[in-house]
Structure formats: structure tokens, C-alpha cells
Amino acid sequence: MAAVERILILGAGFGGLELASGLSETLGGDVDVTLIDKSDSFVFGYSKLDVMFGRTTLDAVELPYREIAKPGVRFAQETVTAIDPAARRVTTDAGNHDADILVVALGADYDFDATPGLAEFGNEFYSVEGAERLAAILPGFARGHAIVGVCGAPFKCPPAPSEAALLLHEDLTARGVRDACEISIVIPFGTPVPPSPDTSAALVEAFAERGIEFVSGRRVASVEPGRAVLDDGSQLPFDLFLGVPKHRAPDVVLASGMAEDGYVPVDSKTLQTAFPGVYAIGDVASIGVPKAGVFAEGAARIVADSVVATVRGGDQPRPYDGRGSCYIEFGAGRVGRVDVDFLSGPKPTGTFREPSAALVAEKHEFGSSRGARWFGR
Numbered sequence: 001m002a003a004v005e006r007i008l009i010l011g012a013g014f015g016g017l018e019l020a021s022g023l024s025e026t027l028g029g030d031v032d033v034t035l036i037d038k039s040d041s042f043v044f045g046y047s048k049l050d051v052m053f054g055r056t057t058l059d060a061v062e063l064p065y066r067e068i069a070k071p072g073v074r075f076a077q078e079t080v081t082a083i084d085p086a087a088r089r090v091t092t093d094a095g096n097h098d099a100d101i102l103v104v105a106l107g108a109d110y111d112f113d114a115t116p117g118l119a120e121f122g123n124e125f126y127s128v129e130g131a132e133r134l135a136a137i138l139p140g141f142a143r144g145h146a147i148v149g150v151c152g153a154p155f156k157c158p159p160a161p162s163e164a165a166l167l168l169h170e171d172l173t174a175r176g177v178r179d180a181c182e183i184s185i186v187i188p189f190g191t192p193v194p195p196s197p198d199t200s201a202a203l204v205e206a207f208a209e210r211g212i213e214f215v216s217g218r219r220v221a222s223v224e225p226g227r228a229v230l231d232d233g234s235q236l237p238f239d240l241f242l243g244v245p246k247h248r249a250p251d252v253v254l255a256s257g258m259a260e261d262g263y264v265p266v267d268s269k270t271l272q273t274a275f276p277g278v279y280a281i282g283d284v285a286s287i288g289v290p291k292a293g294v295f296a297e298g299a300a301r302i303v304a305d306s307v308v309a310t311v312r313g314g315d316q317p318r319p320y321d322g323r324g325s326c327y328i329e330f331g332a333g334r335v336g337r338v339d340v341d342f343l344s345g346p347k348p349t350g351t352f353r354e355p356s357a358a359l360v361a362e363k364h365e366f367g368s369s370r371g372a373r374w375f376g377r
């Protein structure tokens with residue numbers, strides 16, 4: 001490969017931010033890193049739950065990209081409109097970018113049309129806008145049946161629907177209306193967190209203790225006024241529907257010819273795509289790990305090491321191991337943790353850490369350390 005001078009990162013989410021930070025830390029101004037995102041700020045996925053349940057406001061959890069001040073890194077607020085992976089040329093609403101190394105970290109988008117009626121008759125809490133809308137709706141819900149329903153797999157952060165159901169229970173209890181309400185959760189898997197039987201057992205027990213109905217192995221196929229239709233044709237009446245929309249790679253990625261079966265295939269050890277000098281990390285890639293920020297971040301670290309080895313010479317990095325820890329809100333001020341390992345052994349494994357107040361502090365530290373590393377806060 002010719003000298004590497006221009007590195008283009010598409011998407012300033014978990015993966016893109018970690019990669020830009022890692023490259024700046026090691027290479028400083030030796031290379032030009034351009035980080036592109038259509039938004040003006042980053043929001044942690046879990047902050048959407050906090051916004052939805054009125055625990056914070058959107059303003060308080062937005063991390064503005066204008067605060068990024070890293071040697072060698074330029075942030076550009078632009079929308080990517082075309083990607084030519086063979087030429088490593090990207091078109092945005094502001095012009096063209098050519099790259100020596102291109103990293104696609106555009107995440108997963110939501111496919112609302114895949115679930116008829118979801119947009120008209122339901123609500124979703126996976127986008128910032130959806131979480132904000134629900135923050136206005138939830139205080140008025142005091143009677144009837146609420147469903148937390150997943151419309152398709154894979155979906156981001158597999159524990160998040162379970163967290164939503166447990167936090168809804170906490171919210172209704174605090175408002176003194178829990179006895180007038182029912183809560184059901186519909187998940188397409190047999191258990192809430194399939195790689196970790198201990199975590200799943202703890203969540204199923206928490207549902208039972210709180211009188212939350214757990215409907216496993218089913219997805220919501222469509223939403224009609226006042227009822228959800230599941231993929232086996234059965235129906236669940238509701239007064240409030242909290243949905244997880246079906247996910248898919250962003251349209252610009254699908255149109256680029258990089259995707260197969262909806263996402264970008266990569267070498268699971270190196271995150272390289274089929275196109276020389278082009279990587280894909282995070283939710284947009286398919287490598288057999290869940291769609292979660294910690295995995296996007298882990299993949300970004302491997303790509304950062306690989307780019308540094310290419311620029312400076314030296315050994316290629318250790319292979320990506322698919323390890324990560326996710327925090328799980330159980331409500332009532334308690335947070336659990338699941339440590340998962342997807343790629344280093346013959347099959348995925350997960351270890352559960354019991355909910356505790358100590359893990360609340362650890363989760364807070366997780367967020368604030370990223371804020372400091374990525375945004376200098």
C-alpha cells in the first residue's frame with residue numbers, strides 16, 4: 001500500500017469516536033483523520049432510556065461534536081450520500097472525500113416500514129426522537145396494558161427491552177398506579193440474553209417478581225389500533241406500545257454494494273471488508289457479536305492498532321476477541337452487568353454480575369470516562 005495519509009471515518013458513534021481518539025493518541029498529526037457525521041452531537045444508547053423515563057433531559061445527555069479537539073482529527077458535520085468502496089471515495093452533501101483508509105462506522109438504522117402500523121399506532125424508544133416523545137406520553141399512562149415489543153432481530157443492546165420493562169414497572173410503582181396496569185414484554189429469543197443463562201434467569205425472575213408477562217420466541221409483526229399482532233398470528237391488546245423497530249444498515253451502505261444479507265461482512269479478526277483499505281466496525285458490520293457500543297468500541301481499537309501498524313510499520317494487532325460488558329438496569333437504583341465473550345471460545349459465553357449500587361457507580365464511570373476520552377470533558 002502507498003503511504004497512508006488520509007483516514008476517513010464515516011459515523012461518529014461509539015466506533016467512530018473511539019477510533020478517532022485512538023488514532024489521534026498514537027499518530028497525532030502524522031495523518032489526517034476526517035470524522036464525518038450527519039448529527040451535531042452524540043448520545044449514549046442507554047441515555048434514551050433515561051430520557052424516556054424522565055430521569056434526565058436530552059440537552060443534558062447530548063455530547064456536541066464541536067467539543068472534539070484532537071491532534072490530527074477534523075470533524076465534519078455532513079451527510080454521507082454515496083460510498084465507492086473500490087475507489088475509497090465518499091460523497092457527502094458537501095462534496096467528495098478520498099481516503100487511503102476508509103472505515104465505515106455508520107451504525108444501524110430503523111426500518112419502520114417493515115412493521116406495518118408501528119409508526120401510526122405505536123411508539124418506539126430506540127431513537128432520540130422516540131424517547132423524547134415517550135417522555136411526554138408516559139406520565140399520562142396510569143391504567144391499562146403496556147407492551148414492550150421487539151419487531152425484529154438483530155437489534156441493538158439485547159438487554160435494553162428488558163430494562164425498559166423493569167424501568168416501566170418502577171415508574172408506574174412510584175406513581176402509585178402499578179396495580180391498574182399490566183406489563184408484557186415480547187422478545188424474539190427464547191431467553192432475554194441468550195449467551196448468558198445466568199443473566200436471562202435473573203431477568204426472568206425479576207419479571208416474575210414484578211408481575212411482568214414474558215412472551216419469548218415471538219416478534220411483533222404489525223401494530224393495529226390497540227393491538228399488536230405477533231409473528232404466529234396471535235394478538236395482544238395494548239393501551240401503550242413501546243416498540244423496538246426492526247433494524248437495517250443505513251440506505252447509503254446498502255446502495256454501496258458492501259452489504260450482504262443486510263450488513264457489511266468483515267473478517268471477524270481484523271474488521272477488514274472485501275475491499276482493500278476498507279474496514280467496517282460496530283452495528284453496520286456482521287461478525288457474530290451483538291449490536292452494542294462496547295463491541296463497536298472493541299472493534300475500533302483493533303482497527304486503530306491495525307492502521308498504526310500500517311502507518312508506522314510493525315506487527316499487525318492481536319485479533320478481535322468479541323468481548324464486552326453491558327450494564328443492565330433492574331430499576332430501584334440497581335444495575336447488573338453481563339460480561340460476554342463471543343469469539344475467543346467455541347461458543348459465546350456470558351457471566352452475570354448481580355445488580356448492586358456499586359455497579360450503578362461503575363456504569364456512571366463508564367459513561368464519564370468515554371465523555372472525557374472522546375470529548376475532553
Ligand SMILES: Cc1cc2nc3c(=O)[nH]c(=O)nc-3n(C[C@H](O)[C@H](O)[C@H](O)COP(=O)(O)OP(=O)(O)OC[C@H]3O[C@@H](n4cnc5c(N)ncnc54)[C@H](O)[C@@H]3O)c2cc1C
Binds near residue numbers: 157281
Ligand atoms: C435504548 C438503547 C440502549 C442501549 N444501551 C447500551 C448499553 O448499555 N451498552 C452498549 O454498549 N450499547 C448500548 N446500546 C447500543 C449502542 O447504542 C449501539 O450499539 C452503538 O451506538 C453502536 O455503535 P456504532 O458506532 O456502530 O454506531 P452508532 O453509535 O449508531 O453511530 C453511527 C453514527 O453514524 C451516523 N450516520 C448514520 N448514517 C449517516 C449518514 N448517511 N451520513 C452521516 N452520518 C451518518 C449517525 O448519526 C451515528 O452518529 C443501546 C442502544 C439503545 C437504542
